[in-house]
Amino acid sequence: MRAARFHGPGDIRIDEVPDPVVGPGQVEVSVDWCGICGTDLHEFLEGPIFIPAKGEPHPLTGVEMPVVLGHEFAGVVSAVGSGVSGVSEGDRVAVEPYWVCGECVACKAGRYNICRSLGFVGLAGDQGGFAERCVVDQRWVHPLGDLPTDLGALVEPLAVGYHAVRLSGLREGGTAVVYGAGPIGLVTTAALKAAGASQVVVVEPAAARKAKATPAGADVIIDPIADDAPAAILDLTGGGADVAFECAGIDAVLASAIGSVRPGGTVVNVAIWGHVPQVAVNDLVMSEVNLIGSLAYCGDHPDTIALLRDGKVDAAQFITGRIALEDIVSGGFRELIDNKEENVKILVSPKEVLG
Numbered sequence: 001m002r003a004a005r006f007h008g009p010g011d012i013r014i015d016e017v018p019d020p021v022v023g024p025g026q027v028e029v030s031v032d033w034c035g036i037c038g039t040d041l042h043e044f045l046e047g048p049i050f051i052p053a054k055g056e057p058h059p060l061t062g063v064e065m066p067v068v069l070g071h072e073f074a075g076v077v078s079a080v081g082s083g084v085s086g087v088s089e090g091d092r093v094a095v096e097p098y099w100v101c102g103e104c105v106a107c108k109a110g111r112y113n114i115c116r117s118l119g120f121v122g123l124a125g126d127q128g129g130f131a132e133r134c135v136v137d138q139r140w141v142h143p144l145g146d147l148p149t150d151l152g153a154l155v156e157p158l159a160v161g162y163h164a165v166r167l168s169g170l171r172e173g174g175t176a177v178v179y180g181a182g183p184i185g186l187v188t189t190a191a192l193k194a195a196g197a198s199q200v201v202v203v204e205p206a207a208a209r210k211a212k213a214t215p216a217g218a219d220v221i222i223d224p225i226a227d228d229a230p231a232a233i234l235d236l237t238g239g240g241a242d243v244a245f246e247c248a249g250i251d252a253v254l255a256s257a258i259g260s261v262r263p264g265g266t267v268v269n270v271a272i273w274g275h276v277p278q279v280a281v282n283d284l285v286m287s288e289v290n291l292i293g294s295l296a297y298c299g300d301h302p303d304t305i306a307l308l309r310d311g312k313v314d315a316a317q318f319i320t321g322r323i324a325l326e327d328i329v330s331g332g333f334r335e336l337i338d339n340k341e342e343n344v345k346i347l348v349s350p351k352e353v354l355g
Contacts, residue, residue: 002350003131004328005066006043006051012069012329020127020135027087027141028079029095032149033322033347034122034129035072035157036332038183039272043069043123044333046274050123059117060099061125070348071097071122073129074144074152084138092144094155095129095136096301097121113163113298129153130328132350142301147308150322153347154187154315159297159304161187164270165195167294168243172196175237177260178218179229180247181209183344184270186216186318188245193217194312201236203229203256208341215317230259237262245270251277258283258291266290321346 003017022028043051051065052058074094077087087093099119100112107115122128127135144152161184170176176197178185181204192200193216202218204210205225213221220236222229234240240262246254249271257267258280267289284291297304307313320343323331332346 001132002325003068003128004070004325006047006069007066009047010044012044012333013066014325014328015066017068017126017131020133022079022081022135024082025084025138026081026135027077027084027093027138028133028135029073029075029093029141030078030133031070031073031075031129031131031350033074033153033349034070035153035345035347036328036336037072037157039123040069041333041336042272042274045337050120052124058099058119058124060101060119063125067124068126068128068131069122070129070131071120072153072156073097073122073134074149074155076149077141078133087138087141087143092147092149092152093141094144094152094301094305095121095134096140096142096159096297097129097136097156098140099124111298113296130325130348130350142305144305145309147305150319150347151308151315154318154345155301155304155308156297157183157345158187158191158307158313158315159300160184160270161189161191162304162307163297163300164188164245164268164294165191166300167292168245168266168268170195170197170243173198174242175199175201177201177203177233177241177244177257178247179203179245179253179257180271181206181213181216182247182340183318185245185247186212186344188247188270189213189216189218190313191307194307199237201233201241206341212317212344215314224256230256233260239263240265242266243268247271249273251279255280255283258289261289263287264289266292269293318344319347320344323348325350
């Protein structure tokens, strides 16, 4: 079958790879759509980062580059292994793309998203969503019901925002600020509105991204170039937002997020950082601000799918392009890198015929 594999920085190739084999307790998914993630872009430009380098195989998969890419995907069940129940051929499903050990302290505590040997399908092995078919353990397959698989491909990024909002402890009627209106900032905004936030402020300088923030659920948009964002937020909220989300990975933005919450408020870092940031810790101490990290998702896919089914999140608005596997570099990776402000999510179809 065909699959897009990472061979090194700037080197993604459409390769012929062996068909996956379905083992006991496993499910084969015929992939309809797979989104290109910001993590994929970082790997393309600067990798290997999460991808295991040559000579350094992943501890759970035993695989080193080249690896099959793609972790935001959905499709139709095409085969099931022995012992599988509750899932049948022909079912539409979204995949929670993990490899976890099940034995470390995090896994035993039920927080498998921070497994000490964590790997992602589509980053750490020979399975991924930029392939015609993918095999995963049944636990990672989530039925979509009547939801179409293009929306199913958005469950993974939406679950990232849902998980961050859940970790924040936001109560219904609370106030929130999101720094950055890129793909993760936008899905976090949508998740906040679905969670009942009374006011969501989005801070974003780029005009194209500001235009996408209101449909996602922003009540107020602040341009940090034109305005002092923390001061404006303190004024809007009467002393600071209950929660703030850092979705940019920039030192000054983290400082602004800390300065935007009320005393005793919470800042959730959602971004993956490319450097070690400088943080004014006294700003946390003097206002007893909670700073927490949020990684991916853990048990969040069923609730995220329910949000889509119930119409609480309009995910279709985030799809800004659909391309064939053959166009993944020029029409996908390069498009998102060169025109990032114009795009949110480009979906890739590994099918022989795009459709």
